[in-house]
Amino acid sequence: MPNIKSAIKRVKVSEKRRLQNASQKSALRTAVKTAESALNSQNVDSAKDALVAATKKLDKAVTKGLIHKNAANRKKSRLAKKLNALTQA
Template identity: 40%
Template sequence: MANTLQSKKRARQTERVTAINKARRSRIRTFLRKVEEAIAGGNAEAAAEALKVAQPELMRGVTKGVYHKNTASRKISRLASRVKALSKA
């Protein structure tokens, strides 16, 4: 348990930032889920559109410190290749 004033303040700040990051992560997952659902539905146009909307959200998560840059790039790359394969088929 925090004892000093500074450690109490840091605990409050951590609590607030954790809630913000949790909301950001949840929002990003929602966008990714929309892409996944479009791919599963076999709709290439909807999947491409959903991916186009999800990419900036995911990279915003990188700038805010929610995701690592390579993790976001990997997710985008894998989704893009699946969308591309769907449009070819």
């Protein structure tokens, strides 16, 4: 346990940020899984809505530094590819 006042504050701030990051990352994963399940259910309308929501969450996560930009782009690309295949069929 830190004795210095600034170190005590850093511990509190880090814990608060860790919890916030974990919550946002969990919400991100949920949005991506929802999009994937909508794509697998072959429902085009719900899949489009879920894809928009997942894309928004991914972009938000990049700006907050939760995930890397290329990782978000890769996930968005794969989801969009599945949606395009669904709309073609």
